[in-house]
Amino acid sequence: MAYDNIRVLDRDDADRYLELRLEALLQDPDAFGSTYEETMQNSMKELLHQYKQRLVPTEKSFTVGAFYEATLISAASILRQEMIKFNHKAALLAVYTSPAYRGKGIGKAVLYAVIEHAKKLEGLEQITLSVLKSNKSAKKLYESAGFEVFGCEKQAIKYKNRYHDELHMKLLL
Numbered sequence: 001m002a003y004d005n006i007r008v009l010d011r012d013d014a015d016r017y018l019e020l021r022l023e024a025l026l027q028d029p030d031a032f033g034s035t036y037e038e039t040m041q042n043s044m045k046e047l048l049h050q051y052k053q054r055l056v057p058t059e060k061s062f063t064v065g066a067f068y069e070a071t072l073i074s075a076a077s078i079l080r081q082e083m084i085k086f087n088h089k090a091a092l093l094a095v096y097t098s099p100a101y102r103g104k105g106i107g108k109a110v111l112y113a114v115i116e117h118a119k120k121l122e123g124l125e126q127i128t129l130s131v132l133k134s135n136k137s138a139k140k141l142y143e144s145a146g147f148e149v150f151g152c153e154k155q156a157i158k159y160k161n162r163y164h165d166e167l168h169m170k171l172l173l
Contacts, residue, residue: 002104003066003073006113013065014051016072018044020065021051024096030157030164031132032094059121063094064113066106073101074110078118078127090118092129095138111145119173126172130156133165147171 009017025036039047055063060082066074074097080090092114097107118124131138133152147169156166 002101003068003106003109006064006066006109008057008117009055009063009065009072009075010057011052011055013072014048014055016070017055017063017065017075018047018051020072020075020096020098021094023098024094027099028096030159030162031096031135031138033157035159062117064110064117066097066101066110068101073098074106076110076114078114080121080124088123088125090121090124090127092127095129107141108144111141115145115171115173124173126170128168128170130166130168132157133167139167139169142169142171145171 022036022039025032025034025039029035042050054061057063060080061078063075063077065072076095077093078090079093081087092111095107095111097110115127118127127147129142129147130153131142133139139149148171149167149169151168153166153168155163157164
């Protein structure tokens with residue numbers, strides 16, 4: 001087995017999550033809205049404090065992670081819209097699996113765990129996400145879970161003078 005367990009993370013996982021997040025920003029810089037450089041403008045102490053706050057699971061947000069031994073190897077987060085008119089929607093964010101563990105079904109297991117946990121949130125009807133159009137493996141993963149493309153934003157991201165198109169996808173719960 002490539003992982004020991006999958007569960008909702010909490011504040012006690014902040015150090016492991018921060019390590020995985022920084023790896024993600026370095027390994028796949030085009031896939032995330034924030035950059036490693038922007039993130040590192042804060043001290044490690046400040047970042048750890050931020051993640052301890054963010055990882056407290058609520059009705060508005062939670063993060064699911066997969067562990068191999070004590071190492072966090074994959075994670076995905078949900079952030080629910082707060083405004084009344086948009087509260088039926090949540091965004092899937094910060095999806096990442098360490099390269100050494102890709103292709104083993106771990107990302108899929110984390111995605112399915114996120115969806116199952118999201119279904120328990122009262123009034124939540126859909127999950128949306130954005131993915132680089134060029135990221136065929138991620139698009140295939142999301143489609144396998146039932147997500148459908150509802151739009152494409154041309155030149156959605158510009159990083160180091162390169163543009164990237166983003167697909168917008170949603171899953172009706």
